[in-house]
Amino acid sequence: MSLGLFIQLLVNALTIGSIYILMVLGLDIILRGTKILNFAHGQLYMLGAYVLFLFFQTLHLNFALSLVLSGASLALIGALSYLGIFAVLSRRFTVSTTFSYILLLSAMASVGLMMILQQGTLLVFGTQERGIQSPLPQIIDVFNVRISLMRLIIIFLSLLICICLYLLMYKTTFGKILRAVSYDPEAVTLQGINTSWVFVSCFALGSALAGLAGGIIAPLFSVTPSMGQNIIFMSFLVLLVGGIGSYRGTIAGGLLVGLLLSFGFQFMGGIAELFVFMLVIIILVFRPGGLLGEAAE
Amino acid sequence: MKLPNNGANHKTNRYKLLAIIIAVAALVVLPFCIESGYIKHLIIMACIGTILGMTFSMLYSAGLITLGAAAFYAVGAYTSTVLVMYAGLSFWVALPLTVMISAIMALGFGALFVRNAGVAFVIISLIFAQVIVIAIGQAEFLGGWGGIIGIPRPDSLGPVEFATKHDFYYLILAFLLLVVVVYTALYSSRIGRAWRAIKLSPNLAGTLGINAYRYRLLAYVIGSTTAAVAGCFYAHYFQNITPGAFSGWLSIYVQLYAVLGGLEFYILGPAIGAVIMTFVPEYLRVVKEIEPIITGILLLIIILFFPGGILGTIRNSANVSFEGFDARVKKIKASLTGKR
Amino acid sequence: MVLLKIRNVTKIFGGLIALRDVSFDVNKPEILGLIGPNGAGKSTLFNIISGFHSADKGKIIFKDEEINGLRVDQIASSGIGRIFQEPTLFMQESVFENVFSGFHRRYREPVWKAVFYTSGAREEEVTKKKRALEILEFMDLISARDELAANLPHGRQRALAIAIALASEPDLLLLDEPVTGMNPSETMAMIEKIRRIRETGITVLIVEHDMRAIMSLCDRIVVLSLGIKLVEGPPDKIKEDERVIEAYLGKQVV
Numbered sequence: 001m002s003l004g005l006f007i008q009l010l011v012n013a014l015t016i017g018s019i020y021i022l023m024v025l026g027l028d029i030i031l032r033g034t035k036i037l038n039f040a041h042g043q044l045y046m047l048g049a050y051v052l053f054l055f056f057q058t059l060h061l062n063f064a065l066s067l068v069l070s071g072a073s074l075a076l077i078g079a080l081s082y083l084g085i086f087a088v089l090s091r092r093f094t095v096s097t098t099f100s101y102i103l104l105l106s107a108m109a110s111v112g113l114m115m116i117l118q119q120g121t122l123l124v125f126g127t128q129e130r131g132i133q134s135p136l137p138q139i140i141d142v143f144n145v146r147i148s149l150m151r152l153i154i155i156f157l158s159l160l161i162c163i164c165l166y167l168l169m170y171k172t173t174f175g176k177i178l179r180a181v182s183y184d185p186e187a188v189t190l191q192g193i194n195t196s197w198v199f200v201s202c203f204a205l206g207s208a209l210a211g212l213a214g215g216i217i218a219p220l221f222s223v224t225p226s227m228g229q230n231i232i233f234m235s236f237l238v239l240l241v242g243g244i245g246s247y248r249g250t251i252a253g254g255l256l257v258g259l260l261l262s263f264g265f266q267f268m269g270g271i272a273e274l275f276v277f278m279l280v281i282i283i284l285v286f287r288p289g290g291l292l293g294e295a296a297e
Numbered sequence: 298m299k300l301p302n303n304g305a306n307h308k309t310n311r312y313k314l315l316a317i318i319i320a321v322a323a324l325v326v327l328p329f330c331i332e333s334g335y336i337k338h339l340i341i342m343a344c345i346g347t348i349l350g351m352t353f354s355m356l357y358s359a360g361l362i363t364l365g366a367a368a369f370y371a372v373g374a375y376t377s378t379v380l381v382m383y384a385g386l387s388f389w390v391a392l393p394l395t396v397m398i399s400a401i402m403a404l405g406f407g408a409l410f411v412r413n414a415g416v417a418f419v420i421i422s423l424i425f426a427q428v429i430v431i432a433i434g435q436a437e438f439l440g441g442w443g444g445i446i447g448i449p450r451p452d453s454l455g456p457v458e459f460a461t462k463h464d465f466y467y468l469i470l471a472f473l474l475l476v477v478v479v480y481t482a483l484y485s486s487r488i489g490r491a492w493r494a495i496k497l498s499p500n501l502a503g504t505l506g507i508n509a510y511r512y513r514l515l516a517y518v519i520g521s522t523t524a525a526v527a528g529c530f531y532a533h534y535f536q537n538i539t540p541g542a543f544s545g546w547l548s549i550y551v552q553l554y555a556v557l558g559g560l561e562f563y564i565l566g567p568a569i570g571a572v573i574m575t576f577v578p579e580y581l582r583v584v585k586e587i588e589p590i591i592t593g594i595l596l597l598i599i600i601l602f603f604p605g606g607i608l609g610t611i612r613n614s615a616n617v618s619f620e621g622f623d624a625r626v627k628k629i630k631a632s633l634t635g636k637r
Numbered sequence: 638m639v640l641l642k643i644r645n646v647t648k649i650f651g652g653l654i655a656l657r658d659v660s661f662d663v664n665k666p667e668i669l670g671l672i673g674p675n676g677a678g679k680s681t682l683f684n685i686i687s688g689f690h691s692a693d694k695g696k697i698i699f700k701d702e703e704i705n706g707l708r709v710d711q712i713a714s715s716g717i718g719r720i721f722q723e724p725t726l727f728m729q730e731s732v733f734e735n736v737f738s739g740f741h742r743r744y745r746e747p748v749w750k751a752v753f754y755t756s757g758a759r760e761e762e763v764t765k766k767k768r769a770l771e772i773l774e775f776m777d778l779i780s781a782r783d784e785l786a787a788n789l790p791h792g793r794q795r796a797l798a799i800a801i802a803l804a805s806e807p808d809l810l811l812l813d814e815p816v817t818g819m820n821p822s823e824t825m826a827m828i829e830k831i832r833r834i835r836e837t838g839i840t841v842l843i844v845e846h847d848m849r850a851i852m853s854l855c856d857r858i859v860v861l862s863l864g865i866k867l868v869e870g871p872p873d874k875i876k877e878d879e880r881v882i883e884a885y886l887g888k889q890v891v
Contacts, residue, residue, distance in 0.1 A: 037416055088601050096728030096787040098497055100360045108556055109600045111549055115593030123586060233427050236420040244416060270435050277428045281409060288412050486751040487744060494738045497727040503709035504687060504719050505805050506742035
């Protein structure tokens, strides 16, 4: 393998890896904060791409501004979905409700949301692909390797979002409460904090991350209604590999899966996904909680 | 409220027996009352759906939520097809072989999967189902994404033939009834009690000596093998199979059957859910563009407002009216004695 | 006769020493109290004995066999039952079904016979049902047998937890704060029950904050403080021990 190909595959791996990381961080925040395994996450990602398409391509706003707007719109959509569906559902649960019941009903509710968002988007935007003109179409040349500048920007932006998220979760009171809720909601309630808005924020934050992931990737791939369905499986896979409830695990898992897929597709073709799944099984044999996760639930 | 098993008196038992006999008789007579081949087809599909729904319920009874009901359904369909079409075996030889192969597969994969109960198992089951579909799609000798066509109907057993929908219905009905009997026996034995205990409180179950891992694995193997047999019947009924028929959507529909009918009713719940979910979308076809939206909204309405499903809602309203009655009697008694 | 030997048990949680070199014996049949201020390591020790944690160092020998590191269900099968501090029941089931689930390890008929419901299995079910009713009678729960566990008041939930444990026929019963949160008359009744449980030959190891209850109930008491065993002896001796008073009142004295 030539150095050029290697670098190109590496950059591709980092690009898709960073998108997975953003997706899975969102999934994980929602899962731990609100106990919802969010099947609609892929659709939120897709909506993020469509919102960016609207602001950037149709209204000709600045790319950075469009991206922020797509994150914000998705936070709003997420918050509304939570209030409209999951907040109503959670009122049914009591102390003695079994975990599997909560998990199943929340997941099923998110499947309902998924169906509505998916088909709704299809009705509004139709099935055709929407291309977004890349804001940075330049190709840069590193050691005679041609790399699209946009890919580097995607990696950079993802890193930036991860850092912001870290600061939010570990350096602010808001983040402290959010983390506390994911460990022990009752204790937080006893502290006199109203947990219901925390749950809404968790869902909104997770949705915003999905929206940002969709918005960032939109200029690279075209925007289609099926883009959400394709990414959700891999996102779940990364969640498992990294381990539920571990930020570092998520990042490691995202990069690992990104690398495997990027190099795998180059050398194995279509069975790369199978190969990745085999690897996940092997990882789970030795570490049931994922790479860096705590013990399995 | 459920009465303890010892509370059931002979009268209710006799009514139950009567209801079961009537239901079975109705199912046996059913195809004679229906002319349309298409309706017969839907009934057969509803039977298969019921079986799949019951496998979901079996895993749920042990506290495992599977989104991969379609995985072993596909394994069964393809295994049997390969055995019959490539190895030239009779359907009746392929069937037990399919059971064995899928049971061994379920044991192997299940041993790895059920170590992670909770969220991890949900995801793993979903991904596993998706991977089975991709694997079949990639495998050229299994027909790839185009699938396999021209699968023969089961060979006749002496004078009994299975060539028509009418005949095939009895075959699938026999299997359905077998599954119902076996599952009921399991649920009412101490295996079923152990499953419930694991679901309701894994910690307490542990302190009573219940090995959660082994019992979950048992549920996984039984459920998966049942689904594989259902797949085998499907393949030889529908006569062509494609990987697309076993996608993640099918698994989601399967859990919809159980939730819609009533999660706490492991046998009747999936049956009612499967019948409704097989027939209603057929009549929603007129509005095909918004059919998923309607299904999604229906799903949300059930989960938000009728979380007990159809049967659970019926039972609760019956209980409420009883409780209301009790409360009124108490009130009247209290007013008579002049206390409280 | 020594039923349970705890030898040099040490448990460290992320650098924090929860238990250090704890050793004591539990004889059959006695009621042994385990007391100590909050954070003394009582619950950790319970969790180690019943298999929810494993000791980092030391041995736990039950009926002459090492049980440290075994799974929860293996330890339960060897004859150790426990109730939890927080209400842990099969909440969505009736009181009767709760007790019935406790029999899991106590069937003689093989499991396939139970599935096929042979006459032997049927007879066994009948005897188990009778036994369940006896246990409910004993714990004064017979009147509530059809109620959902979740709907019981706190005191009766505790009683039900013990009833379930009794159904599993343990040799050693670990009780984690059985009377905490009960009113005096409930406490008295529960103490009486625990005495009678011991009379049936079941050894009881009990953690409790209600000092009056534990002093009147226990044959011997082990005092833990900050993960270390302070003293062990009969209640009268413990009451007067300087170190125990200091451990409980430490801050105020200094």
